[in-house]
Amino acid sequence: MTSIPVNTPLLNLKSKEYLNQCIDEGWISSEGDFVSKFERSFSNYVDRKFGIAVMNGTAALEIAVRALGLKPGDEVIIPTFCIISCAAAIVRNDLVPILVDCDPLTFNSTADHIEQKISPKTKAIMVVHTYGLPAEMDEIINLANNHGLKIIEDAAEMIGQTYKNKKCGSFGDISIVSFYPNKMVTTGEGGMILTDDPKLSEKCAYYRNLCFVSDRRFYHEELGWNFRMSNLQAALGLAQLEHIDEYIKKKHLIGKIYSDHLHEMRDIFQLPVPTTPYANNIYWVYSLVLKDKSKAIKKIINYLSEHKIGTRPFFWPMHEQPVFRKLGYFNNENYPVSENIARNGFYLPSGLGLTEDEILTVCETLIKYFK
Numbered sequence: 001m002t003s004i005p006v007n008t009p010l011l012n013l014k015s016k017e018y019l020n021q022c023i024d025e026g027w028i029s030s031e032g033d034f035v036s037k038f039e040r041s042f043s044n045y046v047d048r049k050f051g052i053a054v055m056n057g058t059a060a061l062e063i064a065v066r067a068l069g070l071k072p073g074d075e076v077i078i079p080t081f082c083i084i085s086c087a088a089a090i091v092r093n094d095l096v097p098i099l100v101d102c103d104p105l106t107f108n109s110t111a112d113h114i115e116q117k118i119s120p121k122t123k124a125i126m127v128v129h130t131y132g133l134p135a136e137m138d139e140i141i142n143l144a145n146n147h148g149l150k151i152i153e154d155a156a157e158m159i160g161q162t163y164k165n166k167k168c169g170s171f172g173d174i175s176i177v178s179f180y181p182n183k184m185v186t187t188g189e190g191g192m193i194l195t196d197d198p199k200l201s202e203k204c205a206y207y208r209n210l211c212f213v214s215d216r217r218f219y220h221e222e223l224g225w226n227f228r229m230s231n232l233q234a235a236l237g238l239a240q241l242e243h244i245d246e247y248i249k250k251k252h253l254i255g256k257i258y259s260d261h262l263h264e265m266r267d268i269f270q271l272p273v274p275t276t277p278y279a280n281n282i283y284w285v286y287s288l289v290l291k292d293k294s295k296a297i298k299k300i301i302n303y304l305s306e307h308k309i310g311t312r313p314f315f316w317p318m319h320e321q322p323v324f325r326k327l328g329y330f331n332n333e334n335y336p337v338s339e340n341i342a343r344n345g346f347y348l349p350s351g352l353g354l355t356e357d358e359i360l361t362v363c364e365t366l367i368k369y370f371k
């Protein structure tokens with residue numbers, strides 16, 4: 001029995017060619033040409049003026065939040081159902097994360113959730129598009145405009161996805177993506193900050209590079225980070241980006257094959273929403289939420305694991321993270337939708353390298369468990 005990991009990346013021949021070029025020419029640090037080429041190609045792809053490549057998506061978030069220049073104690077609204085990178089970027093910049101719940105079907109927070117948490121201290125909204133469908137941007141942008149709030153858009157899972165035919169990653173005052181191997185474009189580890197604002201772009205490049213200034217080397221007005229992306233990473237990213245249309249098609253296909261074969265399970269599991277008026281699901285991951293509470297999710301996951309099928313649980317909500325409780329955040333807060341999906345949700349193998357046969361094996365195994 002061969003194993004089917006939760007993620008198998010798909011790398012192409014162009015990657016080898018570009019990586020060889022780095023090695024042949026000796027350009028392996030962030031100084032090589034591929035970095036600026038990748039920044040231009042990627043920002044162009046998502047219709048942004050500027051792209052600032054960094055070493056991972058978490059670093060991108062940290063710089064993006066810093067670049068907005070908010071004051072200590074300012075509040076930023078974020079979904080409780082997200083990866084810790086989002087909340088960490090806020091806390092590490094001395095800002096206060098204010099949580100909101102999410103929609104039970106799309107897993108995204110809505111303008112209604114956000115509006116209830118706006119206070120005089122609110123300065124920004126961090127929008128996190130989750131698992132396959134984008135957040136409803138028009139309403140969130142209206143809300144932000146009405147209250148004078150900035151938008152930080154986390155499009156890590158949404159490379160190639162659109163909202164009303166406009167690319168995800170193009171909606172925030174500042175947006176970010178990740179190039180981790182389970183994302184639609186990978187550089188191994190990597191990320192990018194995206195913006196149309198030349199000042200924000202300049203600041204991000206400054207924070208990424210230890211706050212060096214060009215006219216006086218080794219003299220620093222502020223503390224930054226070394227979050228630079230290497231030429232090797234960018235070479236890989238550029239090669240992947242050349243195949244993005246094919247990758248997006250493959251993602252849609254993976255989702256469709258799963259949905260066709262798991263249709264008969266729809267009383268037991270909530271399957272992903274295939275389409276909404278503003279987007280088709282891109283199935284960054286193929287998510288399942290257990291509806292039938294007489295079944296034990298642990299047993300299902302163990303059964304799949306015994307059959308060498310990898311799964312991942314859903315995000316664990318930020319208000320239930322010991323690290324934030326210890327810091328005094330979110331005590332006695334409850335977000336029922338996030339709590340439910342965190343406890344009853346998991347996702348199936350969803351990587352771009354997945355074959356049709358593997359998907360069928362996963363579906364058959366899951367169906368067999370319930371027979």
Ligand SMILES: *Cc1c(COP(=O)(O)O)cnc(C)c1O
Binds near residue numbers: 082191
């Ligand atoms: C993957 C991911 C990140 C973090 O990216 P890394 O490159 O792994 O640091 C941030 N936000 C979301 C929503 C993600 O899915």
